[in-house]
Amino acid sequence: MKTLFDKVWEKHVIIGEEGEAQLIYIDLHLLHEVTSPQAFSGLRMENRKVRRPELCFATMDHNTPTIKEDREYIKDEISRAQLEALEKNCKEFDIELAHMKDSRNGIVHIVGPEQGLTQPGKTIVCGDSHTATHGAFGAIAFGIGTSEVEHVLATQTLWQKKPKNMGIKVTGKLPKGVYAKDVILYFIRTYGVAIGNGYAFEFFGDTIENMNMEERLTICNMAIEAGGKCGIIAPDEKTFEYLKGKQYAPKGIKWEEKIKEWKELYTDSIEAYDKLIEIDVSNLIPQVTWGTSPEMTIDITGVFPQIKDRNDEKAYEYMDLKPGDSPKEIPLKHVFIGSCTNGRLSDLIVGASYIRGRKVNKNITAIVVPGSQIVKKEAEKMGIDKIFKEAGFQWREAGCSTCLGMNPDLIPSGEHCASTSNRNFEGRQGKGARTHLVSPAMAVLAAIYGHFVDSRKEVGEEQI
Known part of the structure; x- marks a missing residue:
């Protein structure tokens, strides 16, 4: 066996x-x-x-x-x-x-x-x-x-x-x-x-x-x-x-x-x-990270937890948030769609399905970075690039981009980013950057509204 x-x-x-x-x-x-x-x-x-x-x-x-x-x-x-x-x-x-x-x-x-x-x-x-x-x-x-x-x-x-x-x-x-x-x-x-x-x-x-x-x-x-x-x-x-x-x-x-x-x-x-381990996701709610570790995550409908140890305390200090706040109150400035976690064609299709006729909030800088040049080319064949660009997103060449601070795509110190990447560690997206991990749907909606909203309430079209 x-x-x-x-x-x-x-x-x-x-x-x-x-x-x-x-x-x-x-x-x-x-x-x-x-x-x-x-x-x-x-x-x-x-x-x-x-x-x-x-x-x-x-x-x-x-x-x-x-x-x-x-x-x-x-x-x-x-x-x-x-x-x-x-x-x-x-x-x-x-x-x-x-x-x-x-x-x-x-x-x-x-x-x-x-x-x-x-x-x-x-x-x-x-x-x-x-x-x-x-x-x-x-x-x-x-x-x-x-x-x-x-x-x-x-x-x-x-x-x-x-x-x-x-x-x-x-x-x-x-x-x-x-x-x-x-x-x-x-x-x-x-x-x-x-x-x-x-x-x-x-x-x-x-x-x-x-x-x-x-x-x-x-x-x-x-x-x-x-x-x-x-x-x-x-x-x-x-x-x-x-x-x-x-x-x-x-x-x-x-x-x-x-x-x-x-x-x-x-x-x-x-x-x-x-x-x-067994988990049932039948009633799963969209997730948002609030701290500096992927386990520091809550439902979009929840509030940030009370401080239980020094790690929590340090995370709140770094993120400039406090217990009891709501994810919707996070002062977002940036949205990043891409990375080896969510930079594939299906991720871009999902994201684009929430955009129809909408525009990126004036307070948000939003970029879309296809995970490969093949993904980019296929998305452009489908017109996905136009959907994003017409809404006000920047459409980029392939790369790791602002998943990590090793290239020009850095998040400025002290600013919050809704990111489809995989890590929200201190300085991951640039020195002092504050990262919130979410799905492509949640990221796109955050770019449009200027703050986090529940993607279940804004269900995108299944096809673009």
């Missing part, structure tokens, strides 16, 4: 006893400009080659400006040096790179799935904590540090201790105006940022089954925020349909063989989990 995670893990163990560190084989190594330069330097110092360059894929995302003109010359010296180093390293070590002018360029965790690099049953690593995203395909995917990036480049393997298994059963039909982002925020709020320490999460249940692949990616993306090693979801017909025809997906007879293999990737019984 095994879990989905067990089955994938065991196929990749090279040596090592269970309960101890084991050497596992890595099927896909994704790279970007921030965590790779030192790793490549380490290879040179030891006169080593990349063991399997064809199993590596790189993209530029964290440091890339999202205004087209700014991409011609990167003004920030550190950012420019990292981007130039990635290009040089990929050329020297024969690794495929989706550079800024490449039509496939975008955030690494969006590029992997849309290129068909992310597949069921794979082990996937990247020097980025939100690598957990790729687990939505039934892969074991997790973030690694720079020294581990070097180890994988040199050996295509990694020493890891197998985590325990935690099943997260999610049931119930989501109310209109409530989305995958609300589900994962609610989970983190309920069980805390440490519930997953020492565990791999598997999300399952009818709610997960009814989600499309992009919604499942949102769920797994934030598994790390609950302390999990990774998040994983069993592949099904939706997974196969999503992958079919993608550039790096198997073709012909190999495709048929893989489908048979992938259909065996499921948990045999809930008894196989070391721990099981």
Whole structure:
């Protein structure tokens, strides 16, 4: 009796006893400009080659400006040096790179799935904590540090201790105006940022089954925020349909063989989990973070909690809020729609569905940053860019943007931003920036009204 995670893990163990560190084989190594330069330097110092360059894929995302003109010359010296180093390293070590002018360029965790690099049953690593995203395909995917990036480049393997298994059963039909982002925020709020320490999460249940692949990616993306090693979801017909025809997906007879293999990737019984959590989202209310950790979250209809410890006290000081206030009273100045959490085409479609004939509030600066150039192009084909621009949103090039303060898209100190990203830590969006995590629907409505409103009361059209 095994879990989905067990089955994938065991196929990749090279040596090592269970309960101890084991050497596992890595099927896909994704790279970007921030965590790779030192790793490549380490290879040179030891006169080593990349063991399997064809199993590596790189993209530029964290440091890339999202205004087209700014991409011609990167003004920030550190950012420019990292981007130039990635290009040089990929050329020297024969690794495929989706550079800024490449039509496939975008955030690494969006590029992997849309290129068909992310597949069921794979082990996937990247020097980025939100690598957990790729687990939505039934892969074991997790973030690694720079020294581990070097180890994988040199050996295509990694020493890891197998985590325990935690099943997260999610049931119930989501109310209109409530989305995958609300589900994962609610989970983190309920069980805390440490519930997953020492565990791999598997999300399952009818709610997960009814989600499309992009919604499942949102769920797994934030598994790390609950302390999990990774998040994983069993592949099904939706997974196969999503992958079919993608550039790096198997073709012909190999495709048929893989489908048979992938259909065996499921948990045999809930008894196989070391721990099981069940949540019912039938009556879930849209979620908003108020503090400086993803677990500091409340319902849009609620009020900020009383101070229970020094962490709460510090969070209120940083955010300039106080217990008993309502989310609707947060003095928003910025709205960001994008990131590897909610920068996919379906996220932009949802956001656009709430706009019809409306305008961005005069007190709000709102930007939309597609997660990849492919997402951007597809959205423009559908006219989504026009809907956003006519409402007063800025429409940008692909990149991590203001999810984190590593590029020009910074939130000014002391100002509040409604963000579809994944972290609301102090300084995450720029020094002194104040971040509130929400779904794309909540973010769009905040841009229109100038403050948070309940997305259930403003249900968008299902199609734009």
